[in-house]
Amino acid sequence: MLLVSTELGLYCEAGGFYVDPHGAVERAIITHAHADHARRGSARYLTAAAGEALLRARLGGGVIETLRYGERRRVGDVDVSLHPAGHVLGSSQARLEHRGEVWVVTGDFKRQADPTCAPFEPLAAHTLVIESTFGLPIFRWPAAERAVGEISAWWRACAEAGQTAVLYAYALGKAQRLLASLPRDLGPIYTHGAVERLCAVYRGQLPEHTLPPTQVAVGLARDAKTDGALVIAPPSAHGSPWLRRFGAISTGFASGWMRVRGMRRRRAIDRGFVISDHADWPALLDTVQQSGTERVVVTHGYVEVLARWLREQGREALVARTAFVGEVEEPEGADEADDGAE
Amino acid sequence: MRRFADLYAALDATTKTSLKLAALARYFASAPHEDAAWAVHFLSGWRLTRLVGYRKLAGWAMQQAALSEWLFGECYDSVGDLAETIALVLPPPARQHERGLAETVRERLLPLRGLDDDAARALIVESWDELDEHQRFVFNKLLTGALRVGVSQRLVTRALSLASGVPVDAIAHRLMCAFEPSAAAYRALIDADTEDADQSRPYPFFLASPLEGDPAEQLGERALWQAEWKWDGIRAQLIRRAGATYIWSRGEELVTERFPELDEMARSLSDGSVLDGEIVVWRDDLGGVQPFSEMQRRIGRKKLGKKLLAEVPVALVAYDLLERPRSRGGARGDDLRDVPQRERREALEAVVVAAAHPRLRLSPLVEAPDWPGLAAQRERAEDRGVEGLMLKRLDASYGVGRKRGGWWKWKVAPYTIDAVLTYAQRGSGRRARLYTDYTFGVWRDGELVTIAKAYSGLSDDEIRQVDRFVRDNTLERFGPVRQVKAELVFELAFDSMQRSKRHKSGVAVRFPRIARWRHDKPAAEADSLETIEAMLARREQRAQADADEVGA
Numbered sequence: 084m085l086l087v088s089t090e091l092g093l094y095c096e097a098g099g100f101y102v103d104p105h106g107a108v109e110r111a112i113i114t115h116a117h118a119d120h121a122r123r124g125s126a127r128y129l130t131a132a133a134g135e136a137l138l139r140a141r142l143g144g145g146v147i148e149t150l151r152y153g154e155r156r157r158v159g160d161v162d163v164s165l166h167p168a169g170h171v172l173g174s175s176q177a178r179l180e181h182r183g184e185v186w187v188v189t190g191d192f193k194r195q196a197d198p199t200c201a202p203f204e205p206l207a208a209h210t211l212v213i214e215s216t217f218g219l220p221i222f223r224w225p226a227a228e229r230a231v232g233e234i235s236a237w238w239r240a241c242a243e244a245g246q247t248a249v250l251y252a253y254a255l256g257k258a259q260r261l262l263a264s265l266p267r268d269l270g271p272i273y274t275h276g277a278v279e280r281l282c283a284v285y286r287g288q289l290p291e292h293t294l295p296p297t298q299v300a301v302g303l304a305r306d307a308k309t310d311g312a313l314v315i316a317p318p319s320a321h322g323s324p325w326l327r328r329f330g331a332i333s334t335g336f337a338s339g340w341m342r343v344r345g346m347r348r349r350r351a352i353d354r355g356f357v358i359s360d361h362a363d364w365p366a367l368l369d370t371v372q373q374s375g376t377e378r379v380v381v382t383h384g385y386v387e388v389l390a391r392w393l394r395e396q397g398r399e400a401l402v403a404r405t406a407f408v409g410e411v412e413e414p415e416g417a418d419e420a421d422d423g424a425e
Numbered sequence: 426m427r428r429f430a431d432l433y434a435a436l437d438a439t440t441k442t443s444l445k446l447a448a449l450a451r452y453f454a455s456a457p458h459e460d461a462a463w464a465v466h467f468l469s470g471w472r473l474t475r476l477v478g479y480r481k482l483a484g485w486a487m488q489q490a491a492l493s494e495w496l497f498g499e500c501y502d503s504v505g506d507l508a509e510t511i512a513l514v515l516p517p518p519a520r521q522h523e524r525g526l527a528e529t530v531r532e533r534l535l536p537l538r539g540l541d542d543d544a545a546r547a548l549i550v551e552s553w554d555e556l557d558e559h560q561r562f563v564f565n566k567l568l569t570g571a572l573r574v575g576v577s578q579r580l581v582t583r584a585l586s587l588a589s590g591v592p593v594d595a596i597a598h599r600l601m602c603a604f605e606p607s608a609a610a611y612r613a614l615i616d617a618d619t620e621d622a623d624q625s626r627p628y629p630f631f632l633a634s635p636l637e638g639d640p641a642e643q644l645g646e647r648a649l650w651q652a653e654w655k656w657d658g659i660r661a662q663l664i665r666r667a668g669a670t671y672i673w674s675r676g677e678e679l680v681t682e683r684f685p686e687l688d689e690m691a692r693s694l695s696d697g698s699v700l701d702g703e704i705v706v707w708r709d710d711l712g713g714v715q716p717f718s719e720m721q722r723r724i725g726r727k728k729l730g731k732k733l734l735a736e737v738p739v740a741l742v743a744y745d746l747l748e749r750p751r752s753r754g755g756a757r758g759d760d761l762r763d764v765p766q767r768e769r770r771e772a773l774e775a776v777v778v779a780a781a782h783p784r785l786r787l788s789p790l791v792e793a794p795d796w797p798g799l800a801a802q803r804e805r806a807e808d809r810g811v812e813g814l815m816l817k818r819l820d821a822s823y824g825v826g827r828k829r830g831g832w833w834k835w836k837v838a839p840y841t842i843d844a845v846l847t848y849a850q851r852g853s854g855r856r857a858r859l860y861t862d863y864t865f866g867v868w869r870d871g872e873l874v875t876i877a878k879a880y881s882g883l884s885d886d887e888i889r890q891v892d893r894f895v896r897d898n899t900l901e902r903f904g905p906v907r908q909v910k911a912e913l914v915f916e917l918a919f920d921s922m923q924r925s926k927r928h929k930s931g932v933a934v935r936f937p938r939i940a941r942w943r944h945d946k947p948a949a950e951a952d953s954l955e956t957i958e959a960m961l962a963r964r965e966q967r968a969q970a971d972a973d974e975v976g977a
Contacts, residue, residue: 219499219500219503220490220513220514221500221504221510221513221514223513342513343503343513344437344506344509344562345505345506348437349859351440353438354438385499388499391495391496392496395493
């Protein structure tokens with residue numbers, strides 16, 4: 084096995100590196116900058132060039148080396164290249180080749196288009212290590228345009244009712260994807276500090292005007308008139324005193340989890356919008372199919388379900404245990420670790 | 426169907442009453458009458474009973490979605506609701522065909538009753554094929570008979586009033602009748618002519634609010650209030666008009682036939698009498714009112730045999746008079762609802778005395794000069810077979826629904842025990858992914874015997890902690906249920922308890938709920954069945970002592 088599952092995550096002995104390790108190691112390949120994939124403390128990091136700035140903003144220290152998408156580098160005994168995963172800006176799949184055997188680690192990925200990052204590149208592999216955050220048949224995404232249309236309609240309705248529309252979205256990725264997709268003539272847009280910090284990094288990487296102008300809400304006076312505006316904040320802001328400055332609000336949450344009514348209602352949020360930066364069930368199956376793989380290793384999410392389904396289809400499918408003890412089954416994907424306080 | 430599904434989505438998307446009201450009113454103002462009629466029917470909690478079995482329905486959905494049983498099961502476990510799971514896994518609709526709600530019920534749902542499995546399956550699949558995802562969800566909800574959307578009858582009533590311009594009370598009044606979901610019935614419901622002739626129609630019930638804390642602080646002077654026992658029976662309105670009798674339960678059901686002795690009693694009332702009270706099992710030879718469990722022996726029965734009628738005879742304990750016979754006679758009496766409590770009570774006493782019938786009893790006033798005196802009486806409520814006290818403001822009119830201020834129920838402090846969490850099951854709806862439904866045990870000979878199930882009383886944060894504990898400490902899984910390590914102790918509160926042969930513990934508790942989490946108590950120190958049996962014995966002794974007193 085080119086990669087083995089260890090306490091610290093996936094380890095490649097032939098290359099002497101980990102992929103997205105859960106703790107500090109000597110050498111780490113990082114698929115993207117979300118907190119559950121990019122941990123502080125390692126000595127050397129290798130990541131996609133497009134994701135360097137985000138990773139730097141997150142890590143604080145350590146040596147960061149980069150590869151352009153598709154560029155090959157020999158690490159130990161292994162040829163490593165990184166390819167777009169379509170998840171967030173600079174996200175990648177890691178392709179590892181060792182003595183003619185190819186392993187691809189998808190990292191988090193999606194197959195829908197996203198104006199803020201390069202599209203997923205299908206890769207052939209002997210072994211495919213695939214995420215399964217939404218690995219159940221109930222997760223099937225409508226077109227992103229539908230969610231954007233619903234958010235716009237809700238924003239307009241809030242404006243008419245004299246409310247501020249507060250939209251919760253993960254601070255890294257989802258927030259910027261929404262900003263780049265929403266119409267620009269509906270009203271002013273405010274951001275939470277945690278969102279704005281990452282928008283600043285995105286602005287430095289993307290063509291000008293990919294993101295609309297935004298204002299940080301931190302400077303707002305307590306009695307500022309924000310009705311008719313849209314506020315983008317991380318989910319952790321829900322129910323916090325930070326919201327008081329906006330007066331009458333309506334709240335929405337943009338996430339794949341919003342597809343399930345119970346998860347929407349449990350959060351006590353007014354509206355749920357189904358839009359995700361992860362692959363849905365059909366996209367997971369397509370991706371396995373397209374890779375022509377002989378063996379699948381399932382990580383992150385509904386691992387047992389996807390692995391069992393693949394085995395029933397006659398594939399070899401294994402489960403990679405994550406670092407946590409016991410059963411990890413939190414509905415809020417680990418992306419939420421990105422919610423920074425202001 | 427689209428319009429109704431949109432209404433459902435709008436109601437589901439908000440917890441704000443004002444927004445729900447607006448969405449309902451918009452719907453009623455725009456929907457065709459026959460659709461609106463069915464909407465009223467469903468929103469009022471009516472259901473189409475068992476059109477098709479859950480298992481069959483799940484099986485057909487699996488076939489349509491090409492999912493194996495275990496995979497569908499995983500989906501169901503995550504969603505927690507069959508109607509929704511099916512809506513989420515089905516492939517996108519093959520075509521679009523819009524039918525109204527009434528047409529959907531008439532042509533797609535009701536015919537299922539007469540069909541064999543193959544034909545039923547074909548009809549359902551055809552329906553799924555022409556509905557989008559959120560219409561499918563609502564369709565499946567109707568199919569499985571449970572359209573719960575957090576809308577009260579009161580809210581539906583207000584929305585109908587808003588959409589039609591007919592006063593709220595008139596709508597409420599009309600809705601209490603058996604409502605047929607038809608365009609004609611809907612038109613009658615919103616008919617501007619509110620001088621309704623239907624003599625069977627009851628008045629909307631006035632409901633009491635629970636009183637918590639000190640009445641002296643909340644209610645002011647004792648002298649402003651009338652106190653009565655809170656009877657544990659069936660709330661009912663007895664109507665005597667134009668020589669006929671109608672008994673309505675609070676569930677807005679006509680129950681006259683189930684209480685022949687009250688039907689007989691009502692002949693002693695004058696036309697134009699409407700009484701509000703509680704139907705209880707009453708046996709003079711056993712000291713009067715009997716426990717509610719006695720009532721349960723007869724309420725489920727369609728036919729009441731002589732033996733049962735002799736063993737569990739009922740009486741109406743009357744506590745209010747809503748309509749008083751006119752002195753010059755007439756089919757209907759005078760509506761007393763706007764008359765103050767004090768005067769209604771006097772009128773009620775006169776009516777009960779005039780009837781002079783053993784099956785009609787006056788709910789006695791509980792006398793005590795001050796609040797502490799009443800509190801002392803309340804402590805003895807259980808011995809009397811009542812649930813506590815009712816406090817009614819002497820100058821209050823008879824309101825509609827749960828209008829706060831006029832009537833309060835002041836229940837006895839419930840029993841409490843410390844019990845150990847033994848099993849947990851996932852909740853449904855918004856708690857679908859969390860273990861929220863718990864089973865508790867108490868000790869007997871070193872083993873935990875199940876004493877109660879409860880799923881309320883914890884904060885969201887505590888629920889998450891317990892959920893985590895359950896996941897980390899599962900001993901065994903039985904389908905959706907997990908047996909957990911005996912470690913967590915909770916204080917359970919319940920209103921009353923009785924001996925029961927149907928329960929393994931031999932004790933049935935009523936309305937168990939979690940009072941608090943006893944972090945301070947190890948499982949070994951939780952209560953034993955002996956303690957509970959001692960509580961039960963004490964209660965029975967007191968009851969016996971009272972009976973002897975009465976007999977002496």
